[in-house]
Amino acid sequence: xxxxxxxxxxxxxxxxxxxxxxxxxxxxxxxxxxxxxxxxxxxxxxxxxxxxxxxxxxxxxxxxxxxxxxxxxxxxxxxxxxxxxxxxxxxxxxxxxxxxxxxxxxxxxxxxxxxxxxxxxxxxxxxxxxxxxxxxxxxxxxxxxxxxxxxxxxxxxxxxxxxxxxxxxxxxxxxxxxxxxxxxxxxxxxxxxxxxxxxxxxxxxxxxxxxxxxxxxxxxxxxxxxxxxxxxxxxxxxxxxxxxxxxxxxxxxxxxxxxxxxxxxxxxxxxxxxxxxxxxxxxxxxxxxxxxxxxxxxxxxxxxxxxxxxxxxxxxxxxxxxxxxxxxxxxxxxxxxxxxxxxxxxxxxxxxxxxxxxxxxxxxxxxxxxxxxxxxxxxxxxxxxxxxxxxxxxxxxxxxxxxxxxxxxxxxxxxxxxxxxxxxxxxxxxxxxxxxxxxxxxxxxxxxxxxxxxxxxxxxxxxxxxxxxxxxxxxxxxxxxxxxxxxxxxxxxxxxxxxxxxxxxxxxxxxxxxxxxxxxxxxxxxxxxxxxxxxxxxxxxxxxxxxxxxxxxxxxxxxxxxxxxxxxxxxxxxxxxxxxxxxxxxxxxxxxxxxxxxxxxxxxxxxxxxxxxxxxxxxxxxxxxxxxxxxxxxxxxxxxxxxxxxxxxxxxxxxxxxxxxxxxxxxxxxxxxxxxxxxxxxxxxxxxxxxxxxxxxxxxxxxxxxxxxxxxxxxxxxxxxx
Numbered sequence: 001x002x003x004x005x006x007x008x009x010x011x012x013x014x015x016x017x018x019x020x021x022x023x024x025x026x027x028x029x030x031x032x033x034x035x036x037x038x039x040x041x042x043x044x045x046x047x048x049x050x051x052x053x054x055x056x057x058x059x060x061x062x063x064x065x066x067x068x069x070x071x072x073x074x075x076x077x078x079x080x081x082x083x084x085x086x087x088x089x090x091x092x093x094x095x096x097x098x099x100x101x102x103x104x105x106x107x108x109x110x111x112x113x114x115x116x117x118x119x120x121x122x123x124x125x126x127x128x129x130x131x132x133x134x135x136x137x138x139x140x141x142x143x144x145x146x147x148x149x150x151x152x153x154x155x156x157x158x159x160x161x162x163x164x165x166x167x168x169x170x171x172x173x174x175x176x177x178x179x180x181x182x183x184x185x186x187x188x189x190x191x192x193x194x195x196x197x198x199x200x201x202x203x204x205x206x207x208x209x210x211x212x213x214x215x216x217x218x219x220x221x222x223x224x225x226x227x228x229x230x231x232x233x234x235x236x237x238x239x240x241x242x243x244x245x246x247x248x249x250x251x252x253x254x255x256x257x258x259x260x261x262x263x264x265x266x267x268x269x270x271x272x273x274x275x276x277x278x279x280x281x282x283x284x285x286x287x288x289x290x291x292x293x294x295x296x297x298x299x300x301x302x303x304x305x306x307x308x309x310x311x312x313x314x315x316x317x318x319x320x321x322x323x324x325x326x327x328x329x330x331x332x333x334x335x336x337x338x339x340x341x342x343x344x345x346x347x348x349x350x351x352x353x354x355x356x357x358x359x360x361x362x363x364x365x366x367x368x369x370x371x372x373x374x375x376x377x378x379x380x381x382x383x384x385x386x387x388x389x390x391x392x393x394x395x396x397x398x399x400x401x402x403x404x405x406x407x408x409x410x411x412x413x414x415x416x417x418x419x420x421x422x423x424x425x426x427x428x429x430x431x432x433x434x435x436x437x438x439x440x441x442x443x444x445x446x447x448x449x450x451x452x453x454x455x456x457x458x459x460x461x462x463x464x465x466x467x468x469x470x471x472x473x474x475x476x477x478x479x480x481x482x483x484x485x486x487x488x489x490x491x492x493x494x495x496x497x498x499x500x501x502x503x504x505x506x507x508x509x510x511x512x513x514x515x516x517x518x519x520x521x522x523x524x525x526x527x528x529x530x531x532x533x534x535x536x537x538x539x540x541x542x543x544x545x546x547x548x549x550x551x552x553x554x555x556x557x558x559x560x561x562x563x564x565x566x567x568x569x570x571x572x573x574x575x576x577x578x579x580x581x582x583x584x585x586x587x588x589x590x591x592x593x594x595x596x597x598x599x600x601x602x603x604x605x606x607x608x609x610x611x612x613x614x615x616x617x618x619x620x621x622x623x624x625x626x627x628x629x630x631x632x633x634x635x636x637x638x639x640x641x642x643x644x645x646x647x648x649x650x651x652x653x654x655x656x657x658x659x660x661x662x663x664x665x666x667x668x669x670x671x672x673x674x675x676x677x678x679x680x681x682x683x684x685x686x687x688x689x690x691x692x693x694x695x696x697x698x699x700x701x702x703x704x705x706x707x708x709x710x711x712x713x714x715x716x717x718x719x720x721x722x
Contacts, residue, residue, distance in 0.1 A: 003191065005200045006093030006125050007136055007181060009068035010039045012143070013060050013091065015082055016073035017043030017051050024073040024097060027145035029054070034147075035140040042067060044443075061088035069093040071133070071143050076111060079129065080118045087122025094119070096129035102187050103130055116189050116597065120424045130185030134160030137179050138205060145181065147480050152178025154290050155200040157193065158212035159185050163279075167210065170283045176435040177287045180206045192218050192223035201229040208290035210282065211237040219264075219609030221273045223471040223633060230272030231465055234289040234458050237268060238276045261608050267633040270468060270640070272461045274454045275369035281450045284442060288451040292416035293439035294459035295376040299323040300452055301369045302348035303362065305355055305382040309420070310348035313381050313449055320453035324348065331372040359387040360398040363405035370413045377416040379452050380406075381445060385431040386423030393402050399430035407437025407564055416455050420448035467639045473612075479681040487684050487709060495544045496709045498684075500589055503688070503705035511682070512674040513667070515594060516670070521587040523569040527562040529590040536560045536593040539568045540704075541576045545583040547706060552579035558593060565590075596655055596699040598663050600694040602672065604634065604679055606686060612679050616672060618650040619692040634676050641672040654695065663695045686710045 011033065018025035025045070029052055032041055043051040046058035057063050058492055060070055060082070070091050072082050075096040086094060101112035112129065119126050127134055137151045146164075150171050156179050158164045164182060171178055180203060183196060200206045209229070226235055268275050274289065276282045282372035300322055304310035314324050319609055327335075327347045335345040338361060344350040349369065355361045362384055369375055388396025410417050417439050421431055424443035431441045442448040461468075486502050498506065504514040516533065519542055520526035530537045541554030549555045553575040556568040569588050576585055601619035604612055610633045617629030630644050645651055645665055656662040671693065678687055689706040 003093075003125065003195060005068045006127065006191075007134065007183070008139060009093065009136075009141060011042065011066065011068045012037075012039060012141070013042040013044050013057075013063060013067045013089075014043045014073065015060060015068040015070055017045045017048065017056060018073075019048065019051055021045075024071075024145060026051075028071055028073070028143055031142045031145045032140075033145060035142055036144070038143065039068075039139070039367065040065070044070075054395075055588040059085050060091060063089055067091045067506075069095065069143075071095045071097070073097050076108075076129070079613075080114050082113075083115065083118040083122060083124060086124055087118070091122075091124055093125045093127070094136055095127045095131060095135065097131060097172060098128075099130045101129045102189070112187065112189055119190055126190035127183060128186035129189060132164060132182065132184035135179070137180040137181065144184070146520065148172065149182065150175075150178030152176075152180065152290075153205060153207035154179050154254060154286050155196075155203070155206045155209045156182040156211075157185055157196055158182075159188075159214040160212055163212040166279070167212075167283050171287075175283070175287055175440075176432075177290065188192060188215070188217050192221065194218060194222040197229045197235070200323075201225075201233060206233065208233060208286050209235045210286040211235065212282070213237060213239045216609055218272070219267070219607070220471060220611045220633070223267055223610065226268070226271040226273055227468070227470050228271060230458075230461065231701045234286075234287050234294075235271075235273045236276060236282065236286045236289060236454070237273050238279060238282045239264060261607075261631075263610060263613050263631045263633070266631050267610050267613075271471070272458070272465070272468070274457060277644045278450075280444075281447055281606045284440065284447050284451050288416075288418065288440050289454060289458060291440060292377075292410065292418075292455060294462060295322075295452070295456040296415060296459050296463070297374075298456045298460055299325045299374055300377045300379055300456070301325075301327065301372070301375045303351070303365055303369060303378060303380045304348055305351050306355075307344075307350050307383070309381040309445060310344075310350050313379060313420075314348055316446060316449040317379070317452060319455070320449065321455055322456045325374045327369065328372050328374060331368060334368045335365060338368075355387070356391065358398055359384065359395055359396075360402045360405075362399075363402035363409070365407060366406050366417065370409060370415050370417075375415070377418070377452060377455060379418050379420070379448060381420040382418060383422055385421040385428045385434075386426065387443070388428060388430070389423055389426055390463070396428065396430065397675045399428070400433055403430040403437075403439075405431035407434055407439055410437060410439060416452075418442075418448050418451050418455075420445045424439070432472040467637060469633075469635055469637050469640060471485070471633060471635075473635060473680050475683050476681060478510075478677050482581065483509050483678075485680055490544075491684065491709060491712055497544045497547065497710065498707040498709070499542050499544060499586055500540065500544065500705055503707040504702060506678065506707065507702060507705060510674045510678055512671055512702065513699055514705075515591050517589050517591045519587050520569070520590050523566040526569045526588055526590050527565045530559065530565050531562070533590070533592045537565065538591045538593055539565065539572055540589045540591060541572050542586040542589045543576060543583045544586075545580055546576060547708075549704075552576050554579070591703075594694050594703060595696060596697040597694040597700070600668070600695055601629070601689075602675055603685050603689045603691070604675060604685075604691060614644075614672065614675055614679075616644045617648055635680050636672065636676045638669060638673060639670045641676075644672065661697045664698055664700060665695075667698075668695055668702045671702075684709050684712075 016025040048056040102109040135142045224717040225574045290498040332345040339354040343352040419441045508514045518529035536558045538557045559565050603615045607613045612634040654663040686708045
């Protein structure tokens with residue numbers, strides 16, 4: 001069932017209605033009445049006849065008319081019975097305020113499961129439990145009791161009532177913006193984040209979606225829906241739980257998996273989500289993206305009335321990945337014509353006192369700058385809004401005229417303007433006029449720069465939208481019959497790991513270069529196999545029960561003659577049996593030694609929130625210390641594979657250092673794509689590990705390959721297909 005009847009409810013039953021002003025069952029009814037909710041309110045309390053002039057019913061099932069949503073303001077233990085009663089009346093949705101569910105441990109989780117079972121049996125969609133409630137500002141449907149929430153075009157989703165209060169208060173005090181909906185998602189027991197995204201994407205009044213997230217139960221479905229939503233509406237997200245302590249705190253709130261891992265941040269950004277890491281930037285970013293067009297070319301100009309602010313802004317924006325281009329000569333000539341001789345007109349533009357007696361020149365400069373095709377947006381920094389306060393009251397009218405002109409300019413030029421003002425806290429009328437036109441104004445220069453940064457980030461994303469993966473797997477479509485047989489044979493033998501020879505064979509089936517290894521069961525066979533190879537060889541134990549060969553002293557390198565090889569074979573077999581007496585040993589793998597190159601690591605795993613992910617980074621024995629790795633949610637595109645390589649700190653090594661030839665990054669991209677294809681082709685794979693892969697000037701070599709499988713009962717796809 002969709003969310004229309006829940007979020008746009010035309011009738012509300014308040015279960016636990018009360019005459020006590022401190023109770024939620026009182027506050028909700030009072031707020032609904034005071035704010036002019038036009039739907040029908042049904043107080044439910046078996047001990048009362050009427051509340052605030054409304055007839056009170058002993059139970060939901062005894063209400064004579066249909067009910068869209070029930071606000072359940074009773075203790076956790078009563079909720080299953082209340083839902084059973086709601087089902088008799090055909091209630092379509094319920095908002096469960098109580099705590100004491102999955103966030104509290106095993107007993108609470110059992111109760112939450114019982115609540116969910118009752119909801120499903122009665123076809124009731126649930127918000128919560130452990131929620132602060134829900135508000136539909138358009139319909140004055142306020143199930144939170146929070147008064148004077150400003151109306152606007154931002155949908156707010158949070159898992160913290162205090163964060164919601166912070167954001168709503170910030171909107172009231174510092175902005176002209178407000179909200180279409182607020183939903184306290186709570187434990188996300190039934191309605192999931194991706195369902196809210198779909199609803200808000202279709203809502204014509206919502207321009208942006210603002211989220212505070214502690215945990216997420218169906219991360220891949222969320223990414224898939226976010227990918228669709230961000231094509232038309234920006235999503236701004238702050239996720240808590242990045243530290244181990246923060247993760248514990250988040251878990252105590254929601255009972256869902258928390259933790260802002262590198263996987264999560266990369267996945268969100270790849271879906272077009274604007275990830276915010278500082279809470280004081282969260283609402284400003286949403287305000288900006290809901291008001292202004294994105295910057296299409298990632299290039300902005302800075303207009304300042306002082307060099308200090310201009311320099312700081314330029315440095316900050318550069319750190320945020322925004323370009324500060326030099327203006328065209330024609331633009332500079334026009335600026336020189338209206339500014340004093342000491343003005344800087346390259347970019348940043350410093351008016352050098354040219355606005356002291358006429359701040360309306362700001363608008364003239366802005367118009368000239370925004371007409372420059374190199375410029376995608378404008379950041380105004382400094383005193384604007386304060387000239388009438390700082391110098392002369394007569395200048396205030398000029399500032400107001402400039403504000404009108406700049407406000408209209410955003411629409412006529414289709415380029416954004418953001419203003420930083422030292423006088424923001426003074427609340428001059430000129431700054432309020434800017435906000436009237438949707439131009440954000442901030443007292444913090446860092447926040448103003450961040451807002452320009454997110455406009456550029458969103459613009460870059462939209463420009464490359466169709467080159468980004470939609471996070472949907474086509475399970476099994478590219479599987480090879482021989483590959484399926486390899487995996488089926490292993491599972492049939494009770495093995496949850498492919499032998500290295502089998503893993504390399506699977507990669508070879510999917511076009512990846514592998515060394516010409518030979519599995520030998522005797523010392524003589526090992527010596528004969530080595531004789532067919534050019535150069536020195538390595539011997540490795542081959543056993544499904546010994547995953548880390550080096551730990552068992554099961555690897556010997558750089559063997560050059562038959563005597564060495566036979567001796568090494570015997571030594572490896574002895575070491576393996578000493579390491580694990582019951583290990584199944586298939587023999588010893590004879591591998592040609594490969595030429596030197598750059599060692600990298602590639603691996604995949606099943607992430608708890610997002611399903612299969614891939615890792616790439618600098619390989620070798622120091623990988624766990626240096627941790628120069630990057631992650632992506634699978635499947636990936638070639639463009640994504642290229643970006644994974646480029647964003648590691650070690651990537652310049654692949655370009656060649658001190659005059660040596662570059663290494664084969666194209667072959668590396670091909671291997672990353674092969675890994676993505678293999679995971680998509682065989683849902684039985686739990687994880688794979690290639691370490692090291694040696695990248696050469698031409699081509700590469702997979703030196704070691706390991707593939708772990710899921711038990712057959714768990715071999716369904718690790719992530720939804722749609």
